[in-house]
Amino acid sequence: MTGTSKVALAFSGGLDTTVCVPLLEEEYDYDEVVGVTVDVGQPAEEFDEAEETAEALDLDHHVVDAKAEFAEQCLDAVTANATYQGYPLGTALARPVIAEAILDVAEAEDCDGIAHGCTGKGNDQLRFEAVWRESDLEVVAPVRELGLTREWEMEYAEELDLPVEGGNEGDWSIDTNLWSRSVEGADLEDPGYVPPEDIYEWTDAPGEKGSETIQITFEEGYPVAIDGEELPAVNLIEYLNDLAGSYGVGRTDMMEDRMLGLKVRENYEHPAATTLLNAHEALEGLVLTEEERSFKKQVDQQWAEKAYEGLLSAPLVAALDGFVDATQEKVTGTVTIKFEGGQARPVARESEFAVYSESAASFNTESVGDIAQDDATGVAKYHGFQSRLANGVASAEAKDAEAKKDELLADGGSDGDDGEESEEDE
Ligand code: ARG
Numbered sequence: 001m002t003g004t005s006k007v008a009l010a011f012s013g014g015l016d017t018t019v020c021v022p023l024l025e026e027e028y029d030y031d032e033v034v035g036v037t038v039d040v041g042q043p044a045e046e047f048d049e050a051e052e053t054a055e056a057l058d059l060d061h062h063v064v065d066a067k068a069e070f071a072e073q074c075l076d077a078v079t080a081n082a083t084y085q086g087y088p089l090g091t092a093l094a095r096p097v098i099a100e101a102i103l104d105v106a107e108a109e110d111c112d113g114i115a116h117g118c119t120g121k122g123n124d125q126l127r128f129e130a131v132w133r134e135s136d137l138e139v140v141a142p143v144r145e146l147g148l149t150r151e152w153e154m155e156y157a158e159e160l161d162l163p164v165e166g167g168n169e170g171d172w173s174i175d176t177n178l179w180s181r182s183v184e185g186a187d188l189e190d191p192g193y194v195p196p197e198d199i200y201e202w203t204d205a206p207g208e209k210g211s212e213t214i215q216i217t218f219e220e221g222y223p224v225a226i227d228g229e230e231l232p233a234v235n236l237i238e239y240l241n242d243l244a245g246s247y248g249v250g251r252t253d254m255m256e257d258r259m260l261g262l263k264v265r266e267n268y269e270h271p272a273a274t275t276l277l278n279a280h281e282a283l284e285g286l287v288l289t290e291e292e293r294s295f296k297k298q299v300d301q302q303w304a305e306k307a308y309e310g311l312l313s314a315p316l317v318a319a320l321d322g323f324v325d326a327t328q329e330k331v332t333g334t335v336t337i338k339f340e341g342g343q344a345r346p347v348a349r350e351s352e353f354a355v356y357s358e359s360a361a362s363f364n365t366e367s368v369g370d371i372a373q374d375d376a377t378g379v380a381k382y383h384g385f386q387s388r389l390a391n392g393v394a395s396a397e398a399k400d401a402e403a404k405k406d407e408l409l410a411d412g413g414s415d416g417d418d419g420e421e422s423e424e425d426e
Contacts, residue, residue: 004031007113007140008106010098010128011035011061013050015164016117016143019153021057022160023142024115035059036105038098040070041178041234056163064101067178070094071233074179078276079221079328080303080320081284081296086254087266088273090180092308095124099131099310106137113138120144123259127310172199178237180270191255191265202241202269206248206342213338213347214243216279221328223276237272244271247339259309275344279335282346287330287353299323 007030011017017035024030035057037050047063054061073093082089106114114137118125125141132139142148157164173185183199197205217225224230226239244250250271256264284293303320306312333351337344360368367373 005113006030006032006034006109006111007115007138008034008036008102008109008111009114010102010116011037011050011054011059012046012117013037013053014117015150015153015157016119018053018057018162018164019148019156020115020117020142021059022162023146024113024140027142027146028113028140030113033059034105034109034111035061036102037061037063038101039063039065039067040094040097041067041238042176046176053163062105064105066097066101067234068232070097071178071237073097074237074273075222075233075276077179077304077307078223078273078280079331080307080324081277081281081300082304082307083277084304084308085256086252087256087268088180088270088277089304089307090177090268090270090273091175091182092123092127092310093179094177095127095310096131096312099128103132103135103137107135111137113140115140115142117141117143119148121258121260121262123308123310126259130310130313178234178241179273180268183267183269184264188267189265195253195267199267200251200269202245202271203248203251203342204246206251209247211338211340212243212247213336215334215336216276217334218280218283219332221280221324221331223279237276240272240275242271244275244339244344245269247271247344248342249339249344250274251342271344275337275339278344278346279337280331282335282349283331283333283351284327286333286349287351287355288327289355292327296323296327 007024007028009017009020009024011021021033021035024033035050035054037047039047050063051061053059070093074090077089077093084092102114105111114132114135116125116128118128118141120141120143125144129139129141143153154164156162171186172183172188175182181202183195187193188195188199215227216223217228223236226236231239250269250273252266252268252270254266254268256266258264284296288296299320303317303324306314306317306320311317330351330353332353333349335346336348338347357368359365
């Protein structure tokens with residue numbers, strides 16, 4: 001170690017990470033703390049808050065722009081139709097990106113340690129540390145390790161005159177990035193509590209606006225253009241968040257099973273994610289074979305679970321990606337989405353790779369190539385053959401058993417019974 005010891009801290013300017021700054025010096029004996037805020041599409045106010053708090057703390061503060069990288073990650077998730085229990089994984093996908101960016105700063109600044117302000121109850125501690133523990137840096141989690149509560153933190157902040165206003169979020173705990181806005185805590189923790197309309201910021205109440213259709217163009221599974229206009233990933237997502245959000249698209253209110261086993265009530269807004277996931281799946285429906293689709297469901301499910309865990313670096317995921325990428329070669333085309341009443345509904349799709357023959361599916365033509373309609377008769381005779389056979393065997397057996405029972409009851413029924421009873425009775 002050099003003369004002074006340094007630690008890089010994931011810094012948001014909120015209560016948890018603010019109290020971590022003096023604690024890292026007092027309780028962990030670091031001489032210097034470097035605060036790192038990573039931009040994955042949070043609203044501007046959050047950076048202002050981080051900047052102001054850092055200044056007041058006299059903290060060496062770095063802001064890293066990882067928006068483009070994060071947007072790519074979100075679109076990778078679209079190719080795998082990734083959702084966890086119905087949630088498009090905004091927080092989960094962002095954490096490894098944030099963790100990598102902080103690790104880069106920590107290494108560039110010659111830090112000895114790396115710290116986050118997560119509690120011991122959530123998923124984020126696991127997602128951060130999965131990245132950081134690949135390095136040689138000391139991983140530090142003051143809030144978890146010192147068993148801090150929000151109350152204790154408030155008192156400590158007051159004692160040290162730290163710049164906290166309890167965050168800019170009011171009652172709720174909020175996590176926002178390009179892919180989703182999540183709202184939890186306070187009254188919302190009660191699964192029986194109906195959220196007031198004002199928890200939503202990205203979505204207007206569904207049904208208030210009429211309807212509108214847009215066309216989304218995909219190239220090899222990735223959305224590249226809207227209504228014919230090519231957009232970089234960040235802009236495409238931002239554009240759809242605004243537009244789909246105005247139709248109330250992408251609200252999720254759910255019970256989420258966290259990695260440590262806790263069930264937590266979560267509310268999410270994710271208009272762009274819902275729109276892109278719906279459109280992508282609709283295009284896959286046109287270009288993939290039935291067996292590719294059903295196998296891909298299993299691959300997608302595994303992919304989403306690893307994403308939830310913050311473990312997209314797992315060797316399993318590299319293998320899953322091999323399959324996903326192979327299928328996406330055909331996922332090129334255009335999907336028309338209709339926004340209406342809180343929905344982003346696919347209403348048309350086209351692709352040069354469509355596995356579709358109009359003449360085969362149409363009610364208006366008699367034959368498909370040299371296959372006549374009547375050729376299906378043999379198929380229809382066989383269809384369900386094994387079930388009929390199995391059910392026949394079962395009912396024959398049931399009949400046999402029934403007959404055997406009748407036989408037993410009839411022959412010697414009363415005789416035998418009386419005999420035995422009298423023997424035992426006497
Ligand atoms: N439970 C979600 C997840 O683990 C998101 C939590 C977001 N945090 C918040 N304070 N709202 O991915």
